[in-house]
Amino acid sequence: MQNFAELHLKPETLARYGLPDIPYPIPAADLKSALLDNGDLPLAAMLLGLQQRSRDGEAEWQQLEPAMDRLAELLAPDDARDVISAAGDHWWLEVGPVDLGGQLVTIQRGDALIAAITARDDGRLRVAVFHPLDAKSAEYLIGLGQVPHPEHGVCMRENNWEYALDCSAGNGNYYAADRGEAYLSYWEKGLGISWDGPMCPSGVSSWTSSPGPPPA
Known part of the structure; x- marks a missing residue:
């Protein structure tokens, strides 16, 4: 260690x-x-x-x-572009604005939205980040953004988006949320919208707003 x-x-x-x-x-x-x-x-x-x-x-x-x-x-260097890429030796992500009213996979902690992920036309991922990434959140993004294998895709899924959907359905997300850790969620109809209607009456801003500085 x-x-x-x-x-x-x-x-x-x-x-x-x-x-x-x-x-x-x-x-x-x-x-x-x-x-x-x-x-x-x-x-x-x-x-x-x-x-x-x-x-x-x-x-x-x-x-x-x-x-x-x-x-x-x-x-980080200053960059005024709306859309950029982030990459490592074995992963790639597009970073830019995401439509929170569309189909999403999110990284959350409690009710706080850490990052929102959506699919590009090619099945790769675009991510918008709303809070600084803890180590587990960063590991999620690197894992979901891994470069697809030319024959086997991403962990035997067709593309990164299909893999993200699969990961968001895992039971481990429930236990991670219960422990207070970062976890994945899937929102088919947009952030905070369940099959029965909005889950968050105060609106999207309460999910994405950053906390103020810690008390002195």
Whole structure:
């Protein structure tokens, strides 16, 4: 198991990077490297540590979101395009606006919408993200977005969308939701709409709104 250390930043460092004053869990090896590398913060390792900490169902994950948001801003290049792609060696996703009134697979925690996923014309996936991704949510997206095999598709499903539908129907989602972890849901008629009508009288905004900063 990887050893983590907690990084506590000085007020001037917090101000320099615009980070909230919380402990940042990072792998011990990255902390040693940071101390030797002219004091530059290991931003990617700090974000990874918060993603791992926030995946647990009992974690106060919403209080970690401002720090995760800021670290993502520091790490990601500015890009004004509405639609971009995110990819690794074995996965690919299109990132852009999603129609929340259409057919969706969602990643949720409680009633909070973490990400909404829909199908492209080619069966690959487009995702819109509404909250910083904890480690489990990120793993969902990477797994669902895996590059299809030329003969066997995606885990023996025709394409990524069919695989996402299959995963959203698994019983494990019920147990994950009960533990307070991220889980998958399927909405055939749009977010918050069941066969009997709307499940969320206050509207979509209550699902997608980000929480405010943690109390001082």
